Amino acid sequence: MEIGRLIRKRGLDVAVGKTSFYECDPDQKGCKPKYSDGAYAGFAYPGWAACMSACPFIVAGGSKRFVGLWAELGVHQITTTVTKTMVKYQTRYRIVKGKKKIVDTKIIGRRSTGTYKTTELSKGYRKRLNAYFNEMGVDAGIVAKMLSIPASDISILDHDELLNFRMTTGPGDVGDFSSASTCAQEPKPANCIELSAIVTK
Incomplete structure (x- = not known):
């Protein structure tokens, strides 16, 4: 949620996309960066891009x-x-005029007593989720949708759901933010920068 708030504070736009690399993928053996700063050449592409699980919290920003x-x-x-931890403390006391007063307390031991996973949310945390989406202008009903889908499964929101929950602000895709024509505008958007290509001799 803090990432989403940072995005909103900076006034940034967000689109779901993936990178399609020119010539070769960085994880391919022998694939070398095209630019002097180590960047690989590619373009943002909307096809088969996926934003799942925690990712929608970022998109909402x-x-x-x-x-x-x-x-x-x-x-x-x-x-x-959830990790349960047993902590042992040592407390020193002093008797002053017949009354026991604490001098200091320090931790002398700590050990894990078990870990478990849960999908149950406290009322307070669910309230925080609702408040976040309301703050971002997204219908908080999306929280109920999330909680209705088992953690082992995933629900892909269709076009109508995206609009009804206001997860999208209108038609469009990542190409609207990253096409070559975007940087041909004057003044250029702040994210339009020119990279120096590696010159091979």
């Missing part, structure tokens, strides 16, 4: 929010990992 027709946004229950 966008001033404009696009999920293209070939992109997917999915939600499910939130899983919390």
Whole structure:
């Protein structure tokens, strides 16, 4: 949620997309970066891009929010990992005029007594989720949708659901923010920068 708030504070737009690399993928053997700063050449592409689980919290932060027709946004229950810890304290006392007063307390031991996972949310945390989506201009009903889908499953929101929950602000996809023509505008958006290509001799 804090990432989403930071995005909104900066007035940034968000679209679901994936990177399609030119020539070769960075994880391919022998694939070398095209630019002197180590960047690989590619472009943002909406096809088969996926934003699942916690990702929709980030999308919600966008001033404009696009999920293209070939992109997917999915939600499910939130899983919390709870770790129980036993802590041992040592407390020193002093008797002053017949009354016991604490001098100091320090931790002398700590050990884990077990870990478990749960999808149950406290009323307070659910209230925080509702408040976050309301703050972002997204219908808080999306929280109920999330909690209705088992954590082991995922629900891909269809076009109507995206609009009804206001997860998207209108039609469009990542190409609206990242096409080459975007940087041909004057003045250029702040994210339009020119990289120096590696010159091979």
